[in-house]
Amino acid sequence: xxxxxxxxxxxxxKRYRTNFxxxxxxxxxxxxxxxxxxxxxxxxxIFSQIFHVGANPPLIGILFRPxxxxxxxxxxxxxxxxxxxxxxxxxxxxxxxxxxxxxxxSEFKACGLHTEYSKVIRAPYVQEASVQIGCSFxxxxxxxxxxxxxxxxxxxxxxIKENITGNDGFIDLEKAGTITCSGLDSYHxxxxxxxxxxxxxxxxxxEI
Amino acid sequence: xxxxxxxxxxxxxKRYRTNFxxxxxxxxxxxxxxxxxxxxxxxxxIFSQIFHVGANPPLIGILFRPxxxxxxxxxxxxxxxxxxxxxxxxxxxxxxxxxxxxxxxSEFKACGLHTEYSKVIRAPYVQEASVQIGCSFxxxxxxxxxxxxxxxxxxxxxxIKENITGNDGFIDLEKAGTITCSGLDSYHxxxxxxxxxxxxxxxxxxEI
Numbered sequence: 035x036x037x038x039x040x041x042x043x044x045x046x047x048k049r050y051r052t053n054f055x056x057x058x059x060x061x062x063x064x065x066x067x068x069x070x071x072x073x074x075x076x077x078x079x080i081f082s083q084i085f086h087v088g089a090n091p092p093l094i095g096i097l098f099r100p101x102x103x104x105x106x107x108x109x110x111x112x113x114x115x116x117x118x119x120x121x122x123x124x125x126x127x128x129x130x131x132x133x134x135x136x137x138x139x140s141e142f143k144a145c146g147l148h149t150e151y152s153k154v155i156r157a158p159y160v161q162e163a164s165v166q167i168g169c170s171f172x173x174x175x176x177x178x179x180x181x182x183x184x185x186x187x188x189x190x191x192x193x194i195k196e197n198i199t200g201n202d203g204f205i206d207l208e209k210a211g212t213i214t215c216s217g218l219d220s221y222h223x224x225x226x227x228x229x230x231x232x233x234x235x236x237x238x239x240x241e242i
Numbered sequence: 243x244x245x246x247x248x249x250x251x252x253x254x255x256k257r258y259r260t261n262f263x264x265x266x267x268x269x270x271x272x273x274x275x276x277x278x279x280x281x282x283x284x285x286x287x288i289f290s291q292i293f294h295v296g297a298n299p300p301l302i303g304i305l306f307r308p309x310x311x312x313x314x315x316x317x318x319x320x321x322x323x324x325x326x327x328x329x330x331x332x333x334x335x336x337x338x339x340x341x342x343x344x345x346x347x348s349e350f351k352a353c354g355l356h357t358e359y360s361k362v363i364r365a366p367y368v369q370e371a372s373v374q375i376g377c378s379f380x381x382x383x384x385x386x387x388x389x390x391x392x393x394x395x396x397x398x399x400x401x402i403k404e405n406i407t408g409n410d411g412f413i414d415l416e417k418a419g420t421i422t423c424s425g426l427d428s429y430h431x432x433x434x435x436x437x438x439x440x441x442x443x444x445x446x447x448x449e450i
Contacts, residue, residue: 035374035401035402035403035404036400036401036402036403036404036407037360037399037400037401037402038399038400038401038402039362039398039399040396040398040399043300043397043400044298044299046411047411048298049410049411050410050411051297051298051300051411052297052298052411053408053410053411053412053413054297054400054407054411054412054413055294055296055297055298055300055397056294056297057411057412057413057415058294058300058302058373058375058397058400058413059271059292059293059294059302059327060271060272060273060292060329060373060415060420060422061269061270061271061415061420061421061422061432062269062270062271062293062294063267063268063269063270064268065268082294083293083294084267084268085267085270085291085293085305086263086264086266086267086270086290086291086305087305087385087387087388087390088263088307088387088388088390089259089260089262089263089264090252090256090259090260090263091252091387091388092251092259092263092266093385093387093388094266094267095305095385097293097294097295097303099296119267121268124435127435127436128436128438128446128447131438131441131447132441132446132447133441134441135441135442135443136442136443137443138443144443152245154247165266165268166243167266172387173385173386173387175383175385175392177295177301177303177381177383177392177394178381179295179296179299179301179380179381179394179396180295180296180299180301182295182296184383184385184392186385186387188248188387189251189263189266190247190248191245191246191247191248192244192245192246192251192262192266193243193244193245193246194243194244194245194246195243195244196243196244199244199262200261202257202258202261203254203255203257203258203259203260203261203262203265204261204262204265204425204426204428205261205262205265205266205424205425207265207268207269207424208430212268212269213269213435214268214269214422214432216413216415216432217412217413217437218412219437219438219439219440219450220412220434220436220437221434221435221436221437221438222416222432222433222434222435223432223433223435224269224422224424224430224431224432224433225430225431225432225433226428226429226430227332227335227421227429227430227431228335228336228428228429229425229427229428229429230336230339230427230429231427232427233339233340233341233342233343234343234344235343235344235345235346235352238336238340239336239339239340242427
């Protein structure tokens, strides 16, 4: 095993450390967040820091780093209180990655992606996405250790491609074409290994 | 597209909604958290709510649901201030899932996994894991919307299998055998699609 302690990590070259530490937490969700500013300009940005917070009420969390390109998205969410989360497919992966550049106007047209609107949410969905989630701002907290901002939002609309949700509510993300990411810039498709039954001490888990 | 609004989601059967909403945020990291209580009993629990918070200082976050089996882990972290995060490989996936049962004593022996100790961290590592991360508690915040607890911790040790970290610090999680998960109980291996260059407005992203 290669071993790194606190001093070893602190003395790494900045770019090396960023890649290294961003890889350590394993595979991450990656999605496009759609929002709109007060002038009506549509914004789209790729995020890998979106996670489940609760099922009832349905809540998600997003981490926003201080001083990054993602600040437009955070400003729009805090002002408009609404945004969308759109899963990314291999078909438009390069376009999705391109949204992270410092664009002047809307990333939709600039990157070759299309808006889609519902009656529930003011913010734009990504037409190309098989899973589209409409969210309403609930609360924001600051992580004191590094001033990262945590936004918690309620899911108020879900639009999802037909025939990918099972009888038990489980969404087959592979059928949806949803990809995952690792580190800062690496994207991956997945292959199902197993679903297991609810674990109990007196027997081994079985495949569902 | 199938569409669900707030009322539709609220009226879903509880188990259905739990599977459904847990699937919505896409693929997640999944890892085993090792900890130790005041009596020295080693604890091991599977978590899918671990995420990157910052690279310098190196910080991770973990969400703990209120009133779940994971409370042992949270109690140990708050008391001992240290814990480990261990990536999961297909080789010991069933054993890793089995840690989520309500065991009386240590999950290591009960589930057929082995402890490993370093000089830096009091909490046990999982010997079988290719990526082992030692963490020190930094802060805890409560998400008001549903009383979920967010723990932020600093990475104070990394132990990682040789020949999987690139010259730029990127860790090849596929070489490490690290898996991902979706929903509550589905596990997946990955296949790399692409790494892309830092995005700029004046040119298309290129594969690294």
